[in-house]
Amino acid sequence: MAGGISxxxxxTTKLSTGEVYAKMLCDLAEQDPRIVTLTADLAKSTxxxxxxxxFPERFYNxxxxxxxxxxxxxxxxxxxxxxxxSCFAIFTSCRGLDQIxxxxxxxxxxxxxxxxxxxxxxxxxxxxxxxxxxxxxxxSMANLVVIVPADGLETxxxxxAAVAHQGPVYLRINxxxxxxxxxxxxxxxxxxxxxQLHDGTDLTIIACGSGVFQAVQAARELASVDGxxxxxxxxxxxxxxxxxxxxxxxxxxxxxxxxxxxxxxGGLGGAVAEVIAEGGMACAFRRLGLQDAFSPIGLHEDLMxxxxxxxxxxxxxxxxxxxxDFEEDDDWTDEV
Amino acid sequence: MGLNLKELRRLEAKANELRHITVDTVLHAGSGHIxxxxxxxxxxxxxxxxxxxxKKEDPHWQDRDRFIxxxxxxxxxxxxxxxxxxxxxxxQLKTFNLTGSDLGIHLDCTKAPGVDASTGSLGHxxxxxxxxxxxxxxLNKDFITYCVLGDGECNEGSVWEAAMAxxxxxxxxxxxxxxxxxxxIDGDTEDVMKLEPFAAKWxxxxxxxxxxxGHSFVELxxxxxxxxxxxxxxxxxxxxxxxxxxxxxxxxxxxxxxAINEELAEKCHASLGKYYQTRLEGKGV
Ligand SMILES: Cc1ncc(C[n+]2csc(CCOP(=O)(O)OP(=O)(O)O)c2C)c(N)n1
Numbered sequence: 001m002a003g004g005i006s007x008x009x010x011x012t013t014k015l016s017t018g019e020v021y022a023k024m025l026c027d028l029a030e031q032d033p034r035i036v037t038l039t040a041d042l043a044k045s046t047x048x049x050x051x052x053x054x055f056p057e058r059f060y061n062x063x064x065x066x067x068x069x070x071x072x073x074x075x076x077x078x079x080x081x082x083x084x085x086s087c088f089a090i091f092t093s094c095r096g097l098d099q100i101x102x103x104x105x106x107x108x109x110x111x112x113x114x115x116x117x118x119x120x121x122x123x124x125x126x127x128x129x130x131x132x133x134x135x136x137x138x139x140s141m142a143n144l145v146v147i148v149p150a151d152g153l154e155t156x157x158x159x160x161a162a163v164a165h166q167g168p169v170y171l172r173i174n175x176x177x178x179x180x181x182x183x184x185x186x187x188x189x190x191x192x193x194x195x196q197l198h199d200g201t202d203l204t205i206i207a208c209g210s211g212v213f214q215a216v217q218a219a220r221e222l223a224s225v226d227g228x229x230x231x232x233x234x235x236x237x238x239x240x241x242x243x244x245x246x247x248x249x250x251x252x253x254x255x256x257x258x259x260x261x262x263x264x265x266g267g268l269g270g271a272v273a274e275v276i277a278e279g280g281m282a283c284a285f286r287r288l289g290l291q292d293a294f295s296p297i298g299l300h301e302d303l304m305x306x307x308x309x310x311x312x313x314x315x316x317x318x319x320x321x322x323x324x325d326f327e328e329d330d331d332w333t334d335e336v
Numbered sequence: 337m338g339l340n341l342k343e344l345r346r347l348e349a350k351a352n353e354l355r356h357i358t359v360d361t362v363l364h365a366g367s368g369h370i371x372x373x374x375x376x377x378x379x380x381x382x383x384x385x386x387x388x389x390x391k392k393e394d395p396h397w398q399d400r401d402r403f404i405x406x407x408x409x410x411x412x413x414x415x416x417x418x419x420x421x422x423x424x425x426x427x428q429l430k431t432f433n434l435t436g437s438d439l440g441i442h443l444d445c446t447k448a449p450g451v452d453a454s455t456g457s458l459g460h461x462x463x464x465x466x467x468x469x470x471x472x473x474x475l476n477k478d479f480i481t482y483c484v485l486g487d488g489e490c491n492e493g494s495v496w497e498a499a500m501a502x503x504x505x506x507x508x509x510x511x512x513x514x515x516x517x518x519x520x521i522d523g524d525t526e527d528v529m530k531l532e533p534f535a536a537k538w539x540x541x542x543x544x545x546x547x548x549x550g551h552s553f554v555e556l557x558x559x560x561x562x563x564x565x566x567x568x569x570x571x572x573x574x575x576x577x578x579x580x581x582x583x584x585x586x587x588x589x590x591x592x593x594x595a596i597n598e599e600l601a602e603k604c605h606a607s608l609g610k611y612y613q614t615r616l617e618g619k620g621v
Contacts, residue, residue, distance in 0.1 A: 041488060041529075043522045061522055063491035063529025064458055095457065124365075124433040126440035128408065128456030297444075298435025306435075 018047035020152040024159040048086035070099035077109035089115030089131035105141040119261030120303040121174035127294045136266025138170045146239040150212035151178040157189035179213040194245040200229035203255035211259035217311035264289040351381040352612040357416040359604040365433040367595035373413025375517040375576040395449040406461020407486035411443040423450035459492030469510035484513045488520030503542030517578040519589035543571040550574025581611040
């Protein structure tokens with residue numbers, strides 16, 4: 001089994017998230033000959049071109065034909081290979097969906113799908129290239145693990161975990177550089193286990209992807225300016241979701257905010273809402289993200305602020321939520 | 337009716353002007369899909385400045401001819417035309433790609449007047465164009481729908497689903513162009529995913545298929561005039577050069593998307609100036 005590879009932030013600060021992914025995949029492929037990669041005229045854009053240079057005979061550029069790519073990957077997986085597809089998140093989750101649904105997920109095949117340029121990270125390219133529905137779409141596919149790493153080092157962890165996991169995986173990464181949440185890969189990354197990045201009892205901010213860094217910033221400012229203790233959970237795995245961490249947060253903090261660079265319908269916010277609704281404990285709840293809208297164009301950081309998923313937007317929502325009066329009953333079971 | 341000298345000169349001058357404007361827009365935006373914008377410019381120029389029936393004062397005029405830029409990433413070139421026609425303010429071009437602007441890399445038809453469809457996801461345009469062509473028949477209208485595809489775009493299966501249907505419905509009120517610049521993002525089209533024998537594919541799908549020099553207004557004009565009278569749907573494969581007119585970009589797939597600064601923009605303008613002169617001389621204009 002491939003794995004056990006560790007990078008330091010010294011190594012990764014010079015690499016964009018896509019480059020970290022490509023580097024890790026090359027290193028894993030060195031150990032595991034089953035790993036092959038496919039792309040659809042996006043070798044350069046998704047950075048997987050590095051793999052093509054190192055393992056040209058294990059690299060397939062199928063041209064601008066995403067559906068074909070996912071079908072080919074399915075066939076390869078059926079014969080024991082571990083295909084990694086590298087494509088924009090939008091063309092993975094939307095264009096390739098029928099193949100992903102029927103050829104990959106239904107047949108429970110060991111295909112790892114990397115969706116790059118996710119959320120609004122390719123902001124200037126507009127709605128045709130924004131990927132703000134993919135978490136919701138991919139989360140609804142049975143058998144599929146859905147991972148949204150917070151930064152480059154977490155992406156490196158997630159790629160290793162994806163290889164170790166038997167079955168289809170969707171890994172959603174951003175264009176360019178992510179702001180660093182981690183300075184080391186040694187924090188106990190595990191598929192399906194949220195990571196607590198800030199402790200608190202007043203409320204919990206549950207975030208994924210680029211929202212995580214913002215949530216941590218917000219929590220720090222809330223602590224120093226407002227004296228508010230916000231817990232921050234990095235929910236890097238959207239499926240299977242960490243129910244325990246969510247319910248613990250509801251129990252301990254009674255106020256939950258989710259943050260994602262994605263529509264609030266069906267993504268992280270939707271997933272968390274489902275857990276809370278079934279958990280039997282009431283709480284105040286807000287979902288931050290795109291409010292059932294397509295995004296304007298612009299720089300990623302500007303769009304994060306437009307959609308109120310940057311630190312300021314989160315802080316604003318936290319202040320609003322903390323003012324809400326709701327009955328705090330110590331005996332939770334009464335409310336079930 | 338062939339092109340007379342005066343008309344040829346007018347089109348040459350217009351295409352040249354539009355190429356310069358495009359360079360400026362890329363400069364303002366910082367980067368852009370300049371290669372594919374330059375290769376498709378002559379096709380768009382002859383359509384908008386010679387063939388298409390549009391009303392400058394009314395971009396939504398119901399009877400207008402339609403234009404679908406299926407290779408939507410060339411929007412940065414297309415906006416030069418929209419601004420020149422007055423659908424957009426010239427000043428607006430300076431906002432291209434800026435946060436909150438109505439003009440992003442792939443144009444949004446709900447925000448940019450004159451854009452008939454929001455494209456950018458490759459392989460959609462020909463189907464939309466066919467829908468418009470069929471609608472014209474339903475509505476008893478005589479407008480023509482023009483659609484431009486990228487050659488790399490023709491890797492997409494959906495292009496061929498549309499092609500099959502265009503020929504099935506014998507949509508002679510739809511004219512299909514392919515910007516055959518032989519480049520896509522990752523390399524030469526024939527290295528990444530072989531398209532040849534390309535014209536034979538279009539013929540096999542039932543198209544009256546022409547292969548022309550996509551930078552020759554004379555050839556473009558003849559091809560379009562032929563298509564407007566043809567009894568089968570026509571596909572015009574336009575052999576073009578990616579980055580056409582800019583010497584250090586021409587034919588280089590790496591200029592699919594690129595950044596330019598003031599200095600490079602100056603070089604682009606200078607090169608375009610020379611290119612314009614050679615074109616005029618070459619054609620004895
Ligand atoms: C469905 C889809 N897949 C991938 C892309 C990313 N993409 C944008 S442009 C491009 C290459 C286009 O090549 P071509 O059609 O030959 O255009 P041109 O060379 O004329 O610019 C790709 C792969 C996209 N826009 N849409």
